[in-house]
Amino acid sequence: VCVLDEDFRIRYVSPLLATVLGVESTACGSLLDLVHPVDHNLVAAARTMADGCDHPDGIWGVWNLRRPDGTRVLVEVHLRDLRRDRLVRGFVVTMRDMTERREHEQERIRQALENRGAWQNRQSVMNRFR
Numbered sequence: 001v002c003v004l005d006e007d008f009r010i011r012y013v014s015p016l017l018a019t020v021l022g023v024e025s026t027a028c029g030s031l032l033d034l035v036h037p038v039d040h041n042l043v044a045a046a047r048t049m050a051d052g053c054d055h056p057d058g059i060w061g062v063w064n065l066r067r068p069d070g071t072r073v074l075v076e077v078h079l080r081d082l083r084r085d086r087l088v089r090g091f092v093v094t095m096r097d098m099t100e101r102r103e104h105e106q107e108r109i110r111q112a113l114e115n116r117g118a119w120q121n122r123q124s125v126m127n128r129f130r
Contacts, residue, residue: 004031004091006083008047011090020075020097022067031093036064036072050081050091062098074098 003012008031021034035043042063061079064072075095082088 001095002031002034002093003088004093006090008032008043008091010034017095020073020095021065022069034065036066039063046077046079050079063095065095072099074102 001012001014002010002017005011009029010031010033017034031043032040042061046061061077063075063077065075067073074097076098078094080092080094082092083090
C-alpha cells in the first residue's frame with residue numbers, strides 16, 4: 001500500500017513493499033521511482049484517469065515494479081482517489097504481487113503447447129535446420 005500526494009509523490013509506503021522489491025527501505029520520492037520505465041506511461045494514464053474518476057472502486061491495472069538488480073515484479077494495482085477523505089487526503093495505491101502466479105500460468109501454457117502435435121512438428125523442423 002502506498003499513499004501519494006497530488007503530484008504522485010510518496011507520502012507513505014507499507015513496509016511489505018520493501019520486502020517484495022528486495023530492498024532495505026523504499027525511500028523514494030515518486031511512484032515513478034518504483035515503477036519500471038516500460039510502465040511509466042501507464043502511471044501517467046492512471047493519474048489522468050484518477051482525476052476524473054468518481055467510481056468508488058477506483059482504477060485497476062497491472063504494472064511492473066523495478067528491483068535494484070533490474071528484475072521486475074508484476075503487480076496488480078488498484079488506485080483510489082481519496083483526496084477528499086479528511087484522514088487520507090491523497091491517492092491510495094494497493095498492489096498485489098502477481099509474479100509467481102503469472103510464471104505458473106506461463107508454465108501451464110508452455111506445457112499445453114508442448115503436448116500438441118504442431119509444437120512437436122515445429123521442434124522437429126527447428127532441430128533439422130540447425
